[in-house]
Each structure stands twice: as structure tokens, then as C-alpha cells.
Amino acid sequence: MSEFIAIDGPAGSGKSSVSKAVARSRGFGYLDTGAAYRALAWHVLDRGAETDDADAVLAAASDFDLRLGLDPDDRTVAVGESDITTAIRDPRVSDAVSGVARVPAVREQVNIFFRSLVATAPYPAVVVEGRDITTVVAPDAPVRILLTAAPEVRAARRAGELTGENAAVVAEALHKRDASDSAVVDFLNAAEGVEVVDSTELDFPQTIDAVLAVIERKQGAEHGR
Numbered sequence: 001m002s003e004f005i006a007i008d009g010p011a012g013s014g015k016s017s018v019s020k021a022v023a024r025s026r027g028f029g030y031l032d033t034g035a036a037y038r039a040l041a042w043h044v045l046d047r048g049a050e051t052d053d054a055d056a057v058l059a060a061a062s063d064f065d066l067r068l069g070l071d072p073d074d075r076t077v078a079v080g081e082s083d084i085t086t087a088i089r090d091p092r093v094s095d096a097v098s099g100v101a102r103v104p105a106v107r108e109q110v111n112i113f114f115r116s117l118v119a120t121a122p123y124p125a126v127v128v129e130g131r132d133i134t135t136v137v138a139p140d141a142p143v144r145i146l147l148t149a150a151p152e153v154r155a156a157r158r159a160g161e162l163t164g165e166n167a168a169v170v171a172e173a174l175h176k177r178d179a180s181d182s183a184v185v186d187f188l189n190a191a192e193g194v195e196v197v198d199s200t201e202l203d204f205p206q207t208i209d210a211v212l213a214v215i216e217r218k219q220g221a222e223h224g225r
């Protein structure tokens, strides 16, 4: 049975890139829970339905053959035979995903999927990142981290990745998504026992080191080292 390393945080805080790097460096698995919600949003749109129609979302969720692995070096996401690894990052999916994520039955369904993936994982631990991993999916995880950064820093980092996109438009979309998502689960405040890593003043390698330091300390305490 794999151990959960739970990491939450707002959009653009570095959850995916930092978690992947941490998983690689420690030989752990990596689970991008946002990719599952994005895949469902893609699937709803692919059926020509509206992501803010809860019944349509539930219908799509009942026929959702998601393929998502734990290898930090293979980020393939598929629904049935369709490889949607790139498509789920489209602004049209990013703009629609919060609608899917606010349906409680969807959250329960994907959480069961996440827990079963980790339970059967061929890794000593899996770095699982999202919005409610430290609080709902794995509240008893030995390592729970809230990864954050100032809103303007997150927006600038995200704009830096998207060539050809207007920085102000990117920032507005990111803040809008956070506002919508944080009405469903709280990932802006650390729950009791959750360690905060604020990367506002840290570069990428320093952020990885800060997360690794928390993991070492927490796992050491857990295993009596």
C-alpha cells in the first residue's frame, strides 16, 4: 500500500511541476488530480453538453473511461481511445472545468478513483496534488502541504508558459478559476497540521528543496527516524 504525499494549492502555485520533480527525485508516483477533472470537462464538452449543467455532467461521469497513470515521466491522459493529454490544457477546458468540479457526486466518484489508484500503486509513496487532497481525499496522510505563492506571481508564471496569450487575460482567467474553485473547497488556508510552502520568493529548485525538506521531516517523524 502506497503512502499519500498530499499537496494542495491554488492555480499556478507550482503544484504539478514541483510535485513531478519531487516524485522523480524520490522514486515516488505522481497523481495529477486536476487532470481527472479536466478530462471529465473535456468529455462533457466532447458530448456537446454544457459543463454548468449538473445533470449533463453526471450523465457524462457515468460513462467516463478515464486513463490516468502515476508515472511522473508519462503524463498521458486518455478517455477511452482518445489521447487528450494536450487538449485538457486548452483554455476552453480550463474555463469549463470548475463547473464539473462543483458537482458533489462527481467529487465523490473521482475521489474513490484516486484512492484506489494510490492503494494499488507500485511505489512506496505517491505525490498527489490538487485542491482537497490534504483535507478530503487524504486528511490522514503523513505529509500534507499547502503550496502557495502571491497571486500576481502565480499569474506571471502562468502567463510566461502561454506564448501568444495576453498576460492580463491569463491573470483574469486564473483568478476567476480560483474564486470559483475556492467556493467548493478551501485551498487558500492551510487546515490544521498542513505545512505551508510559500514560493513567492523562491525559485523553482528552491521550492523543490523546501517541499523535500517537509517530506523528510514528516516521514522521519512518522517512521521514528
Ligand SMILES: Nc1ncnc2c1ncn2[C@@H]1O[C@H](COP(=O)(O)OP(=O)(O)OP(=O)(O)O)[C@@H](O)[C@H]1O
Pocket (backbone or CB within 6 Å): 009, 010, 011, 012, 013, 014, 015, 016, 017, 018, 034, 157, 158, 161, 199, 202, 203, 204, 205, 207
Ligand atoms: N518557485 C517557482 N519559481 C518559478 N517558477 C515556478 C515555480 N514554481 C512553479 N513555477 C512555474 O510556474 C508555472 C506554473 O506551475 P504549475 O503548472 O506547476 O502550477 P499548478 O499549481 O500545477 O497550476 P494549475 O493548478 O493551474 O495546473 C510553471 O511554468 C512552473 O514551471
Ligand SMILES: Nc1ccn([C@@H]2O[C@H](COP(=O)(O)O)[C@@H](O)[C@H]2O)c(=O)n1
Pocket (backbone or CB within 6 Å): 011, 033, 034, 035, 037, 038, 097, 098, 101, 129, 130, 131, 132, 133, 177, 181
Ligand atoms: N483536487 C482537485 C483538483 C482539481 N480540481 C478542479 O480541477 C481544475 C483543474 O485543476 P488543475 O490543478 O489542473 O489546475 C481546478 O480548477 C478545479 O476546478 C478540483 O476541484 N479538485
